[in-house]
Amino acid sequence: MRFREKVYVFFTALAVLIIVGLLFYIIFDIVKNGIRVISWEFISQPPREGMTKGGIFPALYGTLLRTLLMLIFVVPVGVFTAVYLNEYGSGKNFSKWIRLAINNLASIPSIVFGLFGLGFFVLFLRLGAGLLSSALTVGLLTLPLVVVSTEEALKAVPNSYREAGFALGATKWQVIRMIVLPQALPGILTGAILSVGRGMGEVAPILFTGVAYYLPYLPSSVFDQFMDLGYHIYIMTTQSFNVELTKPIQYGSTLVLLILTFSLNIIAILIRSKMRRGRLG
Amino acid sequence: MVNPRHIFDDELKNLRADLLRMGTLAREAVDKSIKALINRDTNLAEEVITGDDVIDKMDLDIEMKCMELIARQQPMARDLRTIGTILKTITDLERIADHAVDIAKIAKILADQPPLKPYIDIPRMCELSLSMLDDALRSFVNEDVELAKKMCERDDLVDALYNQVFRELLTYMMEDPKAVVRALYLIFVARFLERVADHTTNVGERVIYMVTGVLKELNV
Amino acid sequence: MVNPRHIFDDELKNLRADLLRMGTLAREAVDKSIKALINRDTNLAEEVITGDDVIDKMDLDIEMKCMELIARQQPMARDLRTIGTILKTITDLERIADHAVDIAKIAKILADQPPLKPYIDIPRMCELSLSMLDDALRSFVNEDVELAKKMCERDDLVDALYNQVFRELLTYMMEDPKAVVRALYLIFVARFLERVADHTTNVGERVIYMVTGVLKELNV
Amino acid sequence: MEAKERIAYIVVSLLASVAIVSVILIFVFIAKESLPVFFNPEIKKEANLRIFFLTRDWQPIGLEPKYSFLPLIVGTLKVTLVAIVVALPLSLGSAIFTAEFAPRRLREIIKPIIELFSAIPSVVLGFFALMVIASWVQDIFHTSSRLNAVTAGFALAFAVIPITYTICEDALNTVPRELKEASIALGATKWQTTIKVVLPSASGGIFAGIMLGLARAMGETMIVLMVSGNAAQITWSFLDSVRTIPATIAAEMGEVAFGSAHYVTLFFLGLLLFSITFIINYIASILLERTQKRLRGER
Amino acid sequence: MNNIKISVKNLNIYYGNFLALKDITLDIPEKSITAIIGPSGCGKSTFLRALNRMNELLPNVRTEGKVLLDGQNIYEPNIDLVTLRRKVGMVFQRPNPFPKSIFENVAFGLRIQGIKDKEQIEEIVELSLRRAALWDEVKNKLHKSALELSGGQQQRLCIARVLAVQPEVILMDEPASALDPIATLRIEDLMRELKEEYTIVIVTHNMQQAARVSDFTAFFLTDENRAGMLIEYGNTSEIFTMPRDPRTEGYITGRYG
Amino acid sequence: MNNIKISVKNLNIYYGNFLALKDITLDIPEKSITAIIGPSGCGKSTFLRALNRMNELLPNVRTEGKVLLDGQNIYEPNIDLVTLRRKVGMVFQRPNPFPKSIFENVAFGLRIQGIKDKEQIEEIVELSLRRAALWDEVKNKLHKSALELSGGQQQRLCIARVLAVQPEVILMDEPASALDPIATLRIEDLMRELKEEYTIVIVTHNMQQAARVSDFTAFFLTDENRAGMLIEYGNTSEIFTMPRDPRTEGYITGRYG
Ligand SMILES: Nc1ncnc2c1ncn2[C@@H]1O[C@H](COP(=O)(O)OP(=O)(O)OP(=O)(O)O)[C@@H](O)[C@H]1O
Ligand SMILES: Nc1ncnc2c1ncn2[C@@H]1O[C@H](COP(=O)(O)OP(=O)(O)OP(=O)(O)O)[C@@H](O)[C@H]1O
Ligand SMILES: [Mg+2]
Numbered sequence A: 001m002r003f004r005e006k007v008y009v010f011f012t013a014l015a016v017l018i019i020v021g022l023l024f025y026i027i028f029d030i031v032k033n034g035i036r037v038i039s040w041e042f043i044s045q046p047p048r049e050g051m052t053k054g055g056i057f058p059a060l061y062g063t064l065l066r067t068l069l070m071l072i073f074v075v076p077v078g079v080f081t082a083v084y085l086n087e088y089g090s091g092k093n094f095s096k097w098i099r100l101a102i103n104n105l106a107s108i109p110s111i112v113f114g115l116f117g118l119g120f121f122v123l124f125l126r127l128g129a130g131l132l133s134s135a136l137t138v139g140l141l142t143l144p145l146v147v148v149s150t151e152e153a154l155k156a157v158p159n160s161y162r163e164a165g166f167a168l169g170a171t172k173w174q175v176i177r178m179i180v181l182p183q184a185l186p187g188i189l190t191g192a193i194l195s196v197g198r199g200m201g202e203v204a205p206i207l208f209t210g211v212a213y214y215l216p217y218l219p220s221s222v223f224d225q226f227m228d229l230g231y232h233i234y235i236m237t238t239q240s241f242n243v244e245l246t247k248p249i250q251y252g253s254t255l256v257l258l259i260l261t262f263s264l265n266i267i268a269i270l271i272r273s274k275m276r277r278g279r280l281g
Numbered sequence B, C: 001m002v003n004p005r006h007i008f009d010d011e012l013k014n015l016r017a018d019l020l021r022m023g024t025l026a027r028e029a030v031d032k033s034i035k036a037l038i039n040r041d042t043n044l045a046e047e048v049i050t051g052d053d054v055i056d057k058m059d060l061d062i063e064m065k066c067m068e069l070i071a072r073q074q075p076m077a078r079d080l081r082t083i084g085t086i087l088k089t090i091t092d093l094e095r096i097a098d099h100a101v102d103i104a105k106i107a108k109i110l111a112d113q114p115p116l117k118p119y120i121d122i123p124r125m126c127e128l129s130l131s132m133l134d135d136a137l138r139s140f141v142n143e144d145v146e147l148a149k150k151m152c153e154r155d156d157l158v159d160a161l162y163n164q165v166f167r168e169l170l171t172y173m174m175e176d177p178k179a180v181v182r183a184l185y186l187i188f189v190a191r192f193l194e195r196v197a198d199h200t201t202n203v204g205e206r207v208i209y210m211v212t213g214v215l216k217e218l219n220v
Numbered sequence D: 001m002e003a004k005e006r007i008a009y010i011v012v013s014l015l016a017s018v019a020i021v022s023v024i025l026i027f028v029f030i031a032k033e034s035l036p037v038f039f040n041p042e043i044k045k046e047a048n049l050r051i052f053f054l055t056r057d058w059q060p061i062g063l064e065p066k067y068s069f070l071p072l073i074v075g076t077l078k079v080t081l082v083a084i085v086v087a088l089p090l091s092l093g094s095a096i097f098t099a100e101f102a103p104r105r106l107r108e109i110i111k112p113i114i115e116l117f118s119a120i121p122s123v124v125l126g127f128f129a130l131m132v133i134a135s136w137v138q139d140i141f142h143t144s145s146r147l148n149a150v151t152a153g154f155a156l157a158f159a160v161i162p163i164t165y166t167i168c169e170d171a172l173n174t175v176p177r178e179l180k181e182a183s184i185a186l187g188a189t190k191w192q193t194t195i196k197v198v199l200p201s202a203s204g205g206i207f208a209g210i211m212l213g214l215a216r217a218m219g220e221t222m223i224v225l226m227v228s229g230n231a232a233q234i235t236w237s238f239l240d241s242v243r244t245i246p247a248t249i250a251a252e253m254g255e256v257a258f259g260s261a262h263y264v265t266l267f268f269l270g271l272l273l274f275s276i277t278f279i280i281n282y283i284a285s286i287l288l289e290r291t292q293k294r295l296r297g298e299r
Numbered sequence E, F: 001m002n003n004i005k006i007s008v009k010n011l012n013i014y015y016g017n018f019l020a021l022k023d024i025t026l027d028i029p030e031k032s033i034t035a036i037i038g039p040s041g042c043g044k045s046t047f048l049r050a051l052n053r054m055n056e057l058l059p060n061v062r063t064e065g066k067v068l069l070d071g072q073n074i075y076e077p078n079i080d081l082v083t084l085r086r087k088v089g090m091v092f093q094r095p096n097p098f099p100k101s102i103f104e105n106v107a108f109g110l111r112i113q114g115i116k117d118k119e120q121i122e123e124i125v126e127l128s129l130r131r132a133a134l135w136d137e138v139k140n141k142l143h144k145s146a147l148e149l150s151g152g153q154q155q156r157l158c159i160a161r162v163l164a165v166q167p168e169v170i171l172m173d174e175p176a177s178a179l180d181p182i183a184t185l186r187i188e189d190l191m192r193e194l195k196e197e198y199t200i201v202i203v204t205h206n207m208q209q210a211a212r213v214s215d216f217t218a219f220f221l222t223d224e225n226r227a228g229m230l231i232e233y234g235n236t237s238e239i240f241t242m243p244r245d246p247r248t249e250g251y252i253t254g255r256y257g
């Protein structure tokens, strides 16, 4: 009896070991092969010689820019959607619809966003295939992330704080502004960071909304096409005329993308755990 | 649904039973002391005197139980009044028993002296007082306010009898110096019986308080 | 840090003050009644008799306050014993005051009769009883068990004095039929004073119980 | 003060409606672009429901384009199945270990690490699968093609694991400690407690985790695009190359003429994908809510 | 008996279609402590929250009848809720200081009124903390987080926070149920001090607490439709030593039902 | 005085380096109710959980000393925890029925023992529910979810659940603190009935409860290092009417500290 249980537990532990092992193996493999490639030149130079040499600067630039644009759109929308859901809308039909919409957004496959971006932003609104269309498309995709983590943060603000505020004669907006939002700030921050991390690595939604295979110049307006790190990796690995030749560049680019997204996620995790500890103390 | 306080109720019931037992003992003590007096029965008198220890112990016991019940069960309202009533009533009962002892002691003294006159009024006083005590205890058991009130009214009869006995014995004393000691003791006996009735009235007042929450002196 | 029960303590303090006031009144009543007797002062006697109402009212008042305090503050341990002590002590004090009334009534009766003999032992008894009462009250205030115990011991002196007075007056009665009434009344007075001392002893026992938690009869 | 309140309310409500508007627009636009399948006679000739579901070939480029969904559906199902079979035992096992058996310290390390998996962009997973996993699969199964359903499913599993793990672990964790203690105090062993009390209590959440993993696997684009081989064929073997619905859209949308039958067909595929994942997610969310409510002691 | 501060007249409260409080009529005297007791679900909290219209934060609540505060019906449409709630402050079951400094907690009510004057704020904060019998314990750490205080201190801080907005009435919904016995007694003590200046209404599950602390007690019970009704209202000592209604008697002696 | 059921000898319990219980020695008599009282954090729960080794579920707990159950030290290495915990059952602060049917809740302990016989299980379930004074209220809905019961019923169900595994000792950690006064009294009543057959140890914040229900009371307090110590242990009536230690007196009269 006892022994059998130990065996069961061993298997569950083994599962953990396998997952964690694989994760580390991925990181290990990418770092091992990528680290040699990374240099200042690699970061700061454009690709050369039909993208078999040189760096990834335009792709990095494009990625960061579209992510920044996305952030400008997604944070206010996401945060205030959460504020509405949690502070104004409880019990209202409208917020049921919003919630349904958010859940829905979260479940839509990224390629469908790509289709929508193409159909709506690019063609219907005539924003063209460019940074803005891509940023908005990815923004919609990460919107649930921001809403959910903000809402979680708002929910974690004990209701008693709000009641106390009202009972002291504060108005709703005063309560939100002076008590709820400051208290939820770390959570909101986490949401924003996570959305950046997520948005940065997404490729499918931008496939048809503005990413370019190669551009000799940097985008100069939000309507311009751009290069993108993730897309770059995809192209190099599958469409490049000489996959073997560009392998180091592929690894290098992947490592850069991984570093970016990982560091963001780790920051988010740190904030969150600090927040949790703070709440307990 | 079972009464969630039934254990407390049980304890309260025990306490009431204890009180009743104590009341009965006190009553018997008075009864016996007067019998001892009339029949010049020193053994009976002695019995009353030694029996008082039991009553004293019951007094202490019940009081301690009351205090424990207060400490442990936080009685309120009527429960509390009941305990208060018990607390006060046992004092009265204890005093009644003490008076029985006092009478018994006198009975012992008078046993070897010639009778002054046939006892008429004293047995009547005794009977009356004891019937009051019976009613007091019954009213306690049945929480019968009316009975308690009626009982208290009879205290006046006892008082009247006492005055009568007092005056009569006074005459004896003035007429015959030899009668002085005996008459004096009998006056004391009458006086004690009168006190028994007074204490009994107190018990009645307590019963009324327990049931109605109003405490009023009835025997002013 | 403030005592979180200070309101309850205040109420308890008030209650103790009330008790003390009642004790003082009872003491004065006894003192005055004996003075009235000695000085044949019917006014003073009347004062004692009417004054008793105040004491009776205090008795009721304090009792109600105790019950309320029990109902509202759930006293435990010493607090509870204190309230229990107060509850029982007021009964004794009330009885003491009643005895003062009894004495005062006798004082009124004897006021227009020639004195039997100079009062010597009765004032001494009174003094002794009252000094006991003083000590009892003081021991209550100071929670002084030793004082209470010593005080209780003096009850024997009172008892001895009572016996002496009793025998002396008995002689008077047998010698002179005209003295019978007066002597009888004086015997009653002595008896009442003896009772005062007894009740005082009860108070002492209560104080000991309040402080130590042990209740023992000291004046068996 | 009143005005401020009103303005705040209006602004917040407007921003909050973005989500609703977006979902409606997404549905409307995807639907609008795929509607010609039903209504445009020109397009209906080339692409219609009968062709989608009753023919066997997907050959959109060529003189006679063939638009059968069946190979795509089969491909999608194959990779999804592989992904779930790989991911489920691993993620559920890990969830049980972390929630029930790991010492607290260890748990606080394991959980974020596994969750970090979800931070890996799918291109990166695809890249890794291409570089490493494909070789493993080839070595193990001696396949002709490195890129096949097993490779893709395996890579997809990496995407599924963090989702399923997180939801399962959360579900296990929301089982109140008191319940576990009650069971142990009744003389149950830890494993009995896990199987008889914790798992049943959390079953809704676990099921939801599986469903959401499933949805993720079906909708995932980049990984399959990179490692599935993208051959639209109907076979029984999992070691053949496959083409999935999302990968098809991703690969072909870039090169179609707007408004063409191909274009419309791709949008219709999008609509299909959208609907399937929507339904799965809906069921999962209902399950999740129900379990949470139950565990919170509501009826 | 003091003047009437709050006069509740024929109050009915519905949650949706459910009648939670039925025809409550009751006068609350000024500068005294009134306790509301009764079994769970009898509408005590609902009643309390009706006195400063906090019920309106919940959806679906409907209130009928009048609540007169100093003779003025607070349910009239032109009543300013913000002013009302400043006048009728509220302290909750669990101590709920904001996760700010001790000082900022007390200053909050002032800041939302738009008071900027630093000195004035400091003055009021000190005064409120003194009144809440907390000043001595916190004066050296006013700018430390309020969450570092003990439960009892937090609850007193919440009281100070209410005092800072100078209320006339303080409502307390089971203010000590989350505290240990000693902290509870201290809060009760504080209440008794506060009643010199404020009208206090408390809801409590703890009968003994109502008995200890209040001047007046109202006993609520539900009828067969689960609607809360007022069964008996009167002097606390009378309610606990000789209640008039047998249902009150049953409840306080633990024999209800 | 009954036989000694549990004898605790020089018990020390550490959380990491923190000594939470210091040198506790105490004998718990059979078939009686022993209450543990004391201020928050004095180690009452820790003590209780030491009696069936539930503390070991927490990390970093170290236990020194002996706990003899019927003379057998439960901290000896060869003790079977499963058997021990069946003998020494536990009821928790908040009612915590499993989210299963009423029947399955009570049957749980039997099923994990591998009992399959349906009739036997049914019999024990009914018996346990009867003992827990719940049978009449639930006999017609045994297969309904236990979560649909009221708080007090749930707590009695938890007691029935423990009874089903035929314990000898029942530990209860504040078993009524989540209940309303009436449900509380009913649980207390049940305890008194159960003590005819079981040895019961309860922890309670509520002094009145300890006074009402227990036969023996142990009073714990923390020393200057916050280690819990046993201050006084004895007959409940003595503890509450004439405690020997002034600290006990201070605590029970509300003047502690
Ligand atoms: N927001 C709400 N929606 C619907 N019904 C409610 C709501 N709040 C309370 N109720 C119902 O109204 C009745 C009274 O509730 P209330 O909270 O006032 O009771 P209470 O006396 O304070 O109980 P407790 O002592 O448990 O706090 C209950 O039957 C409760 O179920
Ligand atoms: N898991 C733990 N880790 C570290 N310290 C703990 C742990 N559990 C309890 N303690 C500490 O041990 C001491 C005793 O705790 P315990 O829970 O036994 O107290 P208690 O008397 O039950 O208090 P309460 O009445 O608040 O339940 C406290 O100082 C507490 O902070
Ligand atoms: Mg409430």
Ligand SMILES: [Mg+2]
Residues within 6 Å of the ligand: F044, F045, F046, F173, F203
């Ligand atoms: Mg505890």
Ligand SMILES: O=P([O-])([O-])[O-]
Residues within 6 Å of the ligand: B095, B195, C095, C195
């Ligand atoms: O018994 P008494 O002394 O009060 O008559």
